[in-house]
Amino acid sequence: MRCSSKRKDGQQCRAAALSGQPCCHFHSRPGRAAELGSKGGKRRAIFRPENLKHFAPATSAAELAAVVGQTLCDVRDGRLDAKTGNAVGCLAGCLLSVIKADSLETRMAAVEKFIREERSRESRKSH
Numbered sequence: 311m312r313c314s315s316k317r318k319d320g321q322q323c324r325a326a327a328l329s330g331q332p333c334c335h336f337h338s339r340p341g342r343a344a345e346l347g348s349k350g351g352k353r354r355a356i357f358r359p360e361n362l363k364h365f366a367p368a369t370s371a372a373e374l375a376a377v378v379g380q381t382l383c384d385v386r387d388g389r390l391d392a393k394t395g396n397a398v399g400c401l402a403g404c405l406l407s408v409i410k411a412d413s414l415e416t417r418m419a420a421v422e423k424f425i426r427e428e429r430s431r432e433s434r435k436s437h
């Protein structure tokens with residue numbers, strides 16, 4: 311069933327009515343849309359990138375630790391909202407996995423190169 315209320319522009323609201331009620335989520339709770347908008351406004355007010363320390367993209371675990379450590383302090387001190395801080399934490403986890411995989415690949419390549427060179431040296435000695 312469709313919501314029975316009219317929108318501000320006079321057109322019929324096209325949202326689905328809540329079950330057992332004549333109106334949708336927003337029309338059955340006057341002021342709810344404004345409340346949610348205000349929450350978004352508060353979040354945007356607290357997240358002001360110009361107030362945060364700038365970092366170049368991290369390419370090592372140590373650089374990533376600096377970003378994550380700073381983000382933790384920004385959330386605690388109220389310079390950054392928890393939702394954005396949480397997103398940073400989540401992305402930091404992804405980046406750390408990539409950094410670890412890249413580090414392992416680099417180290418394995420060095421070990422493989424060493425083994426190839428040793429074998430080549432050994433075979434030259436025996437001839």
Ligand SMILES: [Zn+2]
Pocket residue numbers: 313314315323324325333334335336337
């Ligand atoms: Zn409605």
